[in-house]
Amino acid sequence: MTHDHALRANGPLAWPTGFRGYTGHGGLRDAGDDISIVASDRPAxxxxxxxxxxxxxxxxxxxRRHAAGRTLRAVTTLAQNANVATGRRGEENAAEVVRRVAEILGIPEGDVLIGSTGVIGRPLPMSTILPHFDRTAERGLAAFTAAPQDVARAMMTTDTRPKTASRTVGQARIVAVAKGVGMLEPDMATMLAYVFTDAEVSPADLDAALRGAVDRTFNCLSVDTDTSTSDTVAVIAxxxxxxxxxxxxxxxxxDLCLDLTLxxxxxxxxxxxxxxxTVGGARDRAQAKRIAKSVVNxxxxKTAVHGADPNWGRVLMAIGKNTDETDIVPGRVTVKFGDIAVYPEEPEAATLAELVDVMRRDEVDIAVSLGVGEGEATVYGCDLTADYVRVNADYTT
Structure with missing residues (x-):
C-alpha cells in the first residue's frame, strides 16, 4: 500500500482508471460549483x-434502495441544500435529479447514488437545477473534466478546504472525496464520503472492507455530538x-478512511x-469507545483544549459521568496528555507548565487507561471555539 503523493507533483490528483468527474453551478448557492457527478465508464x-x-x-x-443492488457506478451530490423534511415533493425532486444524471451517463437510474447536504427544510431549487442538467446533457461526457479536488470543493458547505485522499494497492488505485465539518456524531456512517477504485473486489469483500473501515474511522469521529440526516459513505469498484x-x-x-477522518x-x-x-484497559472495545466519546464530546x-488550560480534572469528570459503568474504579484509572501523566499523581507546578505547552499544539492527544480489561479504542474530534457558535448561529441568515 502506498500514498499517491507523486500523482500530485505535476498536477491535480487523478481518478482511478475508468472514472471521470463533473462539477457545475446549479443555483444551490449564490456562486461557485454546487453540483458534482463522479461516474465509472463500465459496470461496477x-x-x-x-x-x-x-x-x-x-x-x-x-x-439505500439503489445501493441494495451493489451495482452503483455513479454518485451525484447537491451542496448547500439537504432536501430533508420536504415531504413528497422532496422525494420527487431527488428522483428527478437521479433520472437526469442517469440520462446524461446512459446508465440505469438504479446505478446512481445521490447525496444532498446543507440546510434542512428547504425544497431543492429545481427551477435552476433542471436547466443546469439540460445544459450538461447537451455537452455530454465532454463536460466531465473535473479532478477529485474539484468535486470535493463543489461538495463543501461550511468546510474551509476540500478533502481528498488516495492509496495504491498493487496495480489498483483508491481515490476518495469527502465533506463535513459540523453536525458530526456518526451513527453507521458520517457526512458524505465517496471512494472510487479500479480494483476488482467482490461485493462481499467490498462490503466487509467498508463496514470495517467505517467502524474504526468515521464512526469514531465527533465534532459536536449531532448526527446528520444525510450521512452517506459509499465505495465503487x-x-x-x-x-x-x-x-x-x-x-x-x-488507512484512507482514517486520513479523511483526521x-x-x-x-x-x-x-x-x-x-x-485513546482509552485502553477497558472491559471491551465498546466500553473504551463510549468513554473516549464521552471525553472527546x-x-x-473541548474548551480547555482550545484555551490550552491545564484543567485536566475535566477529563475525570467526562469519565465519571458514565454512571452505568460500575466496573470503572477511580483508583485504577490513569490519564495522560501526550507523555505527561496528570492522574492519579497530582502534577506539580512545573508539570502543569509543560502541560500548557502540550495543549498549545495543533494536535492534542489524551490517553486514558481504565484498569479494567484489554479493550481499546481511539476517537477523533476537535476543540470548541467561539467561531463554532458564530457559524451555527448565523447558518441560514
Missing part, C-alpha cells in the same frame, strides 16, 4: 452505509486494474486543533 460493484437518523432525507432513502488481495485492499481502505476532525467548524482520545474538555 459497490457498497454503502447511511445515517440511521429518523429524519433521513429523500436522497438517503432513495440511495470498477475492476479496471484487475483483482487485488482483499486483505491488503481492506487495510488500504481503512482531515474532517481538524476542519471541524471553528476548530483550531485536532483532539485525539465534553464541551468543558
Amino acid at each position: 460493484t459497490s457498497a454503502a452505509v447511511f445515517t440511521r437518523s429518523l429524519f433521513a432525507g429523500p436522497a438517503v432513502l432513495l440511495s 470498477n475492476g479496471a486494474a484487475g483483482p487485488v488481495d482483499p486483505v491488503l485492499f481492506a487495510d488500504a481502505l481503512a 482531515q474532517l476532525a481538524s476542519d471541524g467548524e471553528g476548530a483550531t486543533k485536532l483532539l485525539r482520545v 465534553s464541551p468543558l474538555v
